[in-house]
Amino acid sequence: MKAIYLDHAATTPVHPKVAEAMTESLQENFGNPSSIHSFGRKARQVLDKARSVAAQSIKATEKDIVFTSGGTEADNIAITGVALANQDKGKHIITTKIEHHATLHTAENLEKQGFDVTYLDVNEHGVINLEQLKNALRDDTILVTVMMVNNETGVIQPIAEIGELLADHQAYFHTDAVQAYGMLPIDVGELKVDLLTVSSHKINGPKGLGFLYVHPDVTLQALQHGGEQERKRRPGTENVAAIAGFTEAIQLAQTEREQRYQQYQNYRDLFLQILRDRNVNFSLNGENSERVPNIINVSFPGTNVEALLTNFDLSGVAASSGSACTAGSVEPSHVLSAMYTENSSCTTNSIRFSFGLANTQENIAEAAEKVAKIVQRLTN
């Protein structure tokens, strides 16, 4: 039995061309990009190219790109870095209840350090209310951070509108674009964002790498200290081979974006059609919102996440849920809790299926049949 991977929002398989670029770099380009000799220069070329490719992908310039160890670190630098560097202007931060834990736990940590954080609600469709944001803004607000696409539901937040709203306010605007990047076109100027987070391993690149876009006007305090790398904003010798792979992954994501978008939409429609054809009782969380096509969050009434995921895995379907179930503790999904209240059964019976490189029309159909069968068995 070959297992079918429907968890691309967790991580993605490395694209063969990415692996090729990384292997080549590992074997033939070991230099330290900070060195002044020929070995260093050769490695530095990889870095320069990566920075240029990354910048172009979001319509920014090279100097605005800070490579990090991934999305989590980029979020940490953006939020804590801005907070610490701008506390003379205020100590108020606005975020949402549906952010990734990299944002939420960073915000909570700042609260312990005396910052004041407002967590915006979302409606039952998973979208924030711009009026609530407007009302939450204060003279001492220094940062607003709202994710572009939610990692559990795929729901898109009104980033351009927020950017517009903040245009005349001192607060910097950060968006975690980890799940959006590669699916949606991104232009930091148009969106009026000051900081933007991207992760490599969500777009078929290697793990342990990401970048943060930082607008030249943003003042940022570094969170770690060392050499001059990344203009001191993120010191440490660069992971050159991974960066070479990331470059390849970005280029592929850029050139294939529209085609992938269409393909994943087809996968999604096929998957849901099979569930309907098999009379599976389900609802789609965030159904009426704008969503990316590669993530769906499906509630199966009368079931629970543990039984579903275990059954799926044992029958060769890999999916996940927003409910953390480490060591048998089921924490209801904070995203679905924010959408429906904590007591809604949706928070403990919803599964995220996310599509990508590991999928084909055939294995999507096969997976959907298996899912339908299991849900039928568990609910009858």
Added chain:
Amino acid sequence: MKKNEDTRVIVGMSGGVDSSVTALLLKEQGYDVVGIFMKNWDDTDEFGVCTATEDFDDVVRVCNQLDIPYYAVNFEKQYWDKVFTYFLDEYKAGRTPNPDVMCNKEIKFKAFLDHALSLGADYVATGHYAQVRHTGDRAEMLRGVDDNKDQTYFLNQLSEDVLKRVMFPLGNLPKTEVRRIAKENGLATANKRDSTGICFIGERNFKEFLSEYLPAQPGKIMTLDGEVKGEHDGLMYYTIGQRQGLGIGGPGGPWFVVGKNLEDNVLYVGADYHNDALYSDALIATDINWINEAPTEAFHCTAKFRYRQKDNGVTVYPNEDGTAKVIFDNPERAITPGQAVVFYQDEICLGGGTIDEIIKDDKYLDYVG
């Protein structure tokens, strides 16, 4: 019959050495083995640390060594409703409950078994020291060969239908051999200490734990003649026959708990281990479970009134309402209401029930309980 490789056995794994070896032995026999960790109790402390996290880590390490899939399942609610509520109710009634018996009945061999069956399991297996004999369409439970570890006492509420779906791969091994197998195979849990005590209390102080849930009412400690010997911390903290922790000395001792009077909140003590007041000759058991056929007539067999006790000859007079009168061949010491009485015919465990009333010379001992 299904081949082993087509037979799915779901192992209840605790992160201890016994369930680790259980999984190993089944894997060696070629079964389709899946490990599942049960979380039944939340003991997360103020730092967010919870023993289940470490135990689950051990399950993960062992399962990865064995190359079997592993999952977790949460039964906190079921455990609270079915086991912990019973546990508190019994203490409130002045009795000494046996949560392990209830946990096996309601959680491990009910909620967990149901979950396993929903995952396509043919059998569930645990690291209990007991044996199941499957003969054709029948199943019987036998004592584990390690006399000192035999756990059939705690499994007395299982039914034959349940046992048909159960494997106890450690039942024919002595504990020392289980440790040896774990070490020989380099299992991550080979040197892990056995857990002691009631699972949800763990290493904590029992009194402290109980006082968090039940208000303790201190009262007098008296002899049966009415002589006041001291003060007790609350009747629920004491069990019949207990010597330690009474906090009374003086002449005439050592002192043993010989009874409780709930109404007047008095703890009765008597001198001498063999105090006459501790002896009885019969009991009434309730909630009797017969693993195989229920007897319709009185019969003679052996019984245990507590874990690890030697068997005692008894005659059982079963009633139709699920109770039974059990008359002892010889007077027995410190029979404790709330504990289990478990019946055996040689090596076969017949079932058991809850000790409800204690009888001496045809009279109910109403101060016990």
